[in-house]
Amino acid sequence: MFFEGAEKKAEIQVDSEKLSLLNDIPNEYWHDLVHKCEAKILSSIENKYCKAFLLSESSLFVWDDRFLILTCGETKLINSIEFFIQTYDVAILKQVTYQRKNEYFSHAQPSCFGDDLKILAKYVDGQAYRFGALDGHHNYIFHYENDFEADQQDKTYELLAYQISERASKLLSTEGLSKQQIRTLFNFDQLIPEFVIDDFVFDPYGYSLNAIKDDKYLTIHVTPQESSSYVSFESNIDLISLTPQIMKVLEPESFDILTYNEFDYVEKVNQFIPSEYQATCKIQQTLTNGYEVKFSNYLKPSAEFTSPAKININGDNHAL
Amino acid sequence: MFFEGAEKKAEIQVDSEKLSLLNDIPNEYWHDLVHKCEAKILSSIENKYCKAFLLSESSLFVWDDRFLILTCGETKLINSIEFFIQTYDVAILKQVTYQRKNEYFSHAQPSCFGDDLKILAKYVDGQAYRFGALDGHHNYIFHYENDFEADQQDKTYELLAYQISERASKLLSTEGLSKQQIRTLFNFDQLIPEFVIDDFVFDPYGYSLNAIKDDKYLTIHVTPQESSSYVSFESNIDLISLTPQIMKVLEPESFDILTYNEFDYVEKVNQFIPSEYQATCKIQQTLTNGYEVKFSNYLKPSAEFTSPAKININGDNHAL
Numbered sequence: 001m002f003f004e005g006a007e008k009k010a011e012i013q014v015d016s017e018k019l020s021l022l023n024d025i026p027n028e029y030w031h032d033l034v035h036k037c038e039a040k041i042l043s044s045i046e047n048k049y050c051k052a053f054l055l056s057e058s059s060l061f062v063w064d065d066r067f068l069i070l071t072c073g074e075t076k077l078i079n080s081i082e083f084f085i086q087t088y089d090v091a092i093l094k095q096v097t098y099q100r101k102n103e104y105f106s107h108a109q110p111s112c113f114g115d116d117l118k119i120l121a122k123y124v125d126g127q128a129y130r131f132g133a134l135d136g137h138h139n140y141i142f143h144y145e146n147d148f149e150a151d152q153q154d155k156t157y158e159l160l161a162y163q164i165s166e167r168a169s170k171l172l173s174t175e176g177l178s179k180q181q182i183r184t185l186f187n188f189d190q191l192i193p194e195f196v197i198d199d200f201v202f203d204p205y206g207y208s209l210n211a212i213k214d215d216k217y218l219t220i221h222v223t224p225q226e227s228s229s230y231v232s233f234e235s236n237i238d239l240i241s242l243t244p245q246i247m248k249v250l251e252p253e254s255f256d257i258l259t260y261n262e263f264d265y266v267e268k269v270n271q272f273i274p275s276e277y278q279a280t281c282k283i284q285q286t287l288t289n290g291y292e293v294k295f296s297n298y299l300k301p302s303a304e305f306t307s308p309a310k311i312n313i314n315g316d317n318h319a320l
Numbered sequence: 321m322f323f324e325g326a327e328k329k330a331e332i333q334v335d336s337e338k339l340s341l342l343n344d345i346p347n348e349y350w351h352d353l354v355h356k357c358e359a360k361i362l363s364s365i366e367n368k369y370c371k372a373f374l375l376s377e378s379s380l381f382v383w384d385d386r387f388l389i390l391t392c393g394e395t396k397l398i399n400s401i402e403f404f405i406q407t408y409d410v411a412i413l414k415q416v417t418y419q420r421k422n423e424y425f426s427h428a429q430p431s432c433f434g435d436d437l438k439i440l441a442k443y444v445d446g447q448a449y450r451f452g453a454l455d456g457h458h459n460y461i462f463h464y465e466n467d468f469e470a471d472q473q474d475k476t477y478e479l480l481a482y483q484i485s486e487r488a489s490k491l492l493s494t495e496g497l498s499k500q501q502i503r504t505l506f507n508f509d510q511l512i513p514e515f516v517i518d519d520f521v522f523d524p525y526g527y528s529l530n531a532i533k534d535d536k537y538l539t540i541h542v543t544p545q546e547s548s549s550y551v552s553f554e555s556n557i558d559l560i561s562l563t564p565q566i567m568k569v570l571e572p573e574s575f576d577i578l579t580y581n582e583f584d585y586v587e588k589v590n591q592f593i594p595s596e597y598q599a600t601c602k603i604q605q606t607l608t609n610g611y612e613v614k615f616s617n618y619l620k621p622s623a624e625f626t627s628p629a630k631i632n633i634n635g636d637n638h639a640l
Contacts, residue, residue: 104454107432114637121633129628130640134424134548135482135574136619137455140631140640162455228454254455280600284625294625299456305604305614308449311460313441317434320450320460 002320003206004108005223005230006101006160007058007070008077008116012084013095013148016065019088022051023064029087034060037071037080045198049215054198059210059219065094070234072221074108078116085123095289096124096144101160101256102137104228108318113140131283137256137297143289150290156260157239161231164224165251172224173205182207182222186249191242192218227309240268247274254299260291269296276300322640323526324428325543325550326421326480327378327390328397328436332404333415333468336385339408342371343384349407354380357391357400365518369535374518379530379539385414390554392541394428398436405443415609416444416464421480421576422457424548428638433460451603457576457617463609470610476580477559481551484544485571492544493525502527502542506569511562512538547629560588567594574619580611589616596620 014021027044030053034041039057046052053060058070071077081098098120100113117128124144132138164172171177171185179199183189188197188211195211195218202208207222218235231250233239239246240257247255255277259265277298286292311317334341347364350373354361359377366372373380378390391397401418418440420433437448444464452458484492491497491505499519503509508517508531515531515538522528527542538555551570553559559566560577567575575597579585597618606612631637 107426107429109427112427112638112640114640117631117633117637117640126633128631128633130631131628133483133573134629135457141628142633163453253453278598279622280619282622282625283628285628293628295628296622299600302599302602302616305602308451308461308603308605308613308615309454311437311448311450313437313446313448313462317437318432320432320434320437 002105002228002316003073003223003225004103004105005072005221005228005232006103007072007221007232008075009068009070009099009234010077010081011066011068011095011097012081012093013066014088014092015094018092020064021062021067025062027051030060030062033080033083034069036083037075037077039071039075042200043198045196045210045212047196047212047214050212050217052198052210052212052217054200054208054210058208058221061210061217061219063215070219070221072223074110076110078111078119082119082123090123093124093144095146095148095150096120096126096142098142100140102132102139105320117142127288129285131258131285131293131295132281132297136281137254139256139258139295141293143287143291145288148289150261152261152290154260154291155236155238155262157233157235157237157262158256158258159233159239159243159246160256160258161246161250161252162229162255163253164229164231166226168250169224169226169229172207172222173226175204177201177205186220187245191245192237238262238268240265240272243272244274254297256295256297258293258295260293262294263292265294273298322425322548322636323393323543323545324423324425325392325541325548325552326423327392327541327552328395329388329390329419329554330397330401331386331388331415331417332401332413333386334408334412335414338412340384341382341387345382347371350380350382353400353403354389356403357395357397359391359395362520363518365516365530365532367516367532367534370532370537372518372530372532372537374520374528374530378528378541381530381537381539383535390539390541392543394430396430398431398439402439402443410443413444413464415466415468415470416440416446416462418462420460422452422459425640437462447608449605451578451605451613451615452601452617456601457574459576459578459615461613463607463611465608468609470581470607472581472610474580474611475556475558475582477553477555477557477582478576478578479553479559479563479566480576480578481566481570481572482549482575483573484549484551486546488570489544489546489549492527492542493546495524497521497525506540507565511565512557558582558588560585560592563592564594574617576615576617578613578615580613582614583612585614593618
């Protein structure tokens with residue numbers, strides 16, 4: 001069974017004097033918005049800064065002046081974004097960032113990034129880039145181009161791990177695994193002390209977590225199956241410095257790091273990325289909205305020949 | 321403008337005592353077969369061993385006991401294969417190999433490898449593999465599983481180059497470039513002396529070549545545009561030893577080597593692959609039909625940060 005773990009992602013910043021996302025929008029609206037991309041809300045946690053919704057496909061975080069939504073699988077995230085813009089009007093938008101990681105079963109996707117751009121272009125002008133080579137790991141990023149200027153302290157970190165070790169894959173694909181077993185595996189007590197956690201174990205496997213502490217968030221989504229294993233972390237806390245602990249658990253063959261406004265990127269990468277990994281690409285751009293984006297893919301170079309993956313020709317290969 | 325250079329490929333071996341592909345099949349049939357995948361024959365050359373057809377999307381080679389067809393773009397190669405099996409019956413088949421390189425605009429493809437497998441499975445039993453990680457360069461390979469035993473001298477070489485240098489891309493994308501200019505660039509007189517050449521320059525750019533000498537063949541297909549540059553070589557002459565000359569012309573950031581029955585692969589790679597390239601994967605399998613397949617991707621590791629590729633948001637991005 002193959003599953004497209006790679007997320008589509010949107011962050012919408014609004015003028016909170018015109019529209020307070022926490023006070024002016026009822027939870028029902030967020031249910032409707034999530035429904036538009038063909039996902040649903042499973043559960044939620046909140047504090048005075050943030051509402052965090054765990055979705056059937058990834059996560060939605062709402063702060064007073066912005067929301068962030070990540071959806072995986074074959075969801076139609078662009079529909080949720082269009083729904084929001086149509087409900088509240090372009091005039092309240094301060095910034096729109098829309099992002100898609102290259103997909104591995106893109107044949108099965110309801111739209112491609114180019115299709116999504118056409119919908120965004122109906123409402124906002126912008127710029128779009130491909131961070132990374134076409135034939136390597138890459139991220140498509142669109143942003144609204146207006147008079148908005150990014151806060152230099154507004155940092156985002158993504159860590160996306162591929163081909164996790166056989167050990168980690170087997171463990172995380174065990175049927176009937178409990179939340180507590182997964183929390184212990186990742187050692188969240190140490191990784192994110194004092195965060196409030198909302199997590200979910202999917203049937204037969206798969207795991208999602210939202211964690212918040214004041215205005216800080218972390219979200220993790222685990223697609224553990226060996227044929228297409230993928231684990232994504234996204235946060236506004238520094239994930240680069242947590243890389244050694246995460247790598248120890250997952251032992252991936254390959255991972256991506258993408259940051260917004262991490263100005264000490266090079267120093268941190270030198271300090272924290274385990275030495276057996278090598279950068280296959282390093283891409284950097286300061287967007288016209290002021291965000292500095294950096295993207296790298298890291299890979300453990302092959303030493304020995306290995307066997308190919310066998311494909312069950314009678315299986316469900318609709319996406320290969 | 322994006323173009324899917326990655327080829328689908330099929331090699332069909334038949335019992336030539338029951339059906340001589342050179343003597344029993346008129347050229348009109350090959351035109352019909354190519355038409356089934358929505359390509360067309362542009363020109364042809366032949367000698368007593370082989371007919372080589374240059375197609376609007378890649379190439380078809382016919383020997384007495386086998387044919388090899390490669391098609392790129394959004395062609396439906398599987399339809400041509402089904403057409404052949406339906407015309408001449410499964411009983412004449414000795415071997416079927418069906419192969420797809422991972423595509424970069426797979427959203428735009430009329431089918432995926434899994435869909436094609438379902439059609440093959442109506443006629444022949446077989447095995448299928450993915451050579452290479454899902455998140456890296458990879459090749460899907462299916463083969464018919466029967467009592468056929470591969471001739472150990474039956475060798476095939478593929479060399480697939482990605483992200484050719486800006487210099488090579490600009491030169492090869494020049495409108496109005498002549499065949500002779502491209503032949504001179506690749507230095508075919510030295511690379512394949514005494515081969516008969518049939519080549520074609522596409523409008524506004526793009527280049528295809530078939531070359532034959534006795535039972536030897538070489539085919540080259542050039543997608544030069546900077547946004548999605550790709551140059552493929554396939555041959556039954558040793559391409560590994562020609563790698564240094566080819567790399568000098570194209571200077572790609574990345575390339576794949578795939579071989580059937582190259583038993584001196586490791587020695588040759590050590591001798592001929594320029595040292596600035598590093599293997600990102602090494603996959604090997606002896607198929608149950610006796611072919612030993614090896615696949616590697618090579619990459620120039622990134623030293624410095626570079627800029628992302630800008631996407632024209634008003635352009636034709638239907639495949640991104």
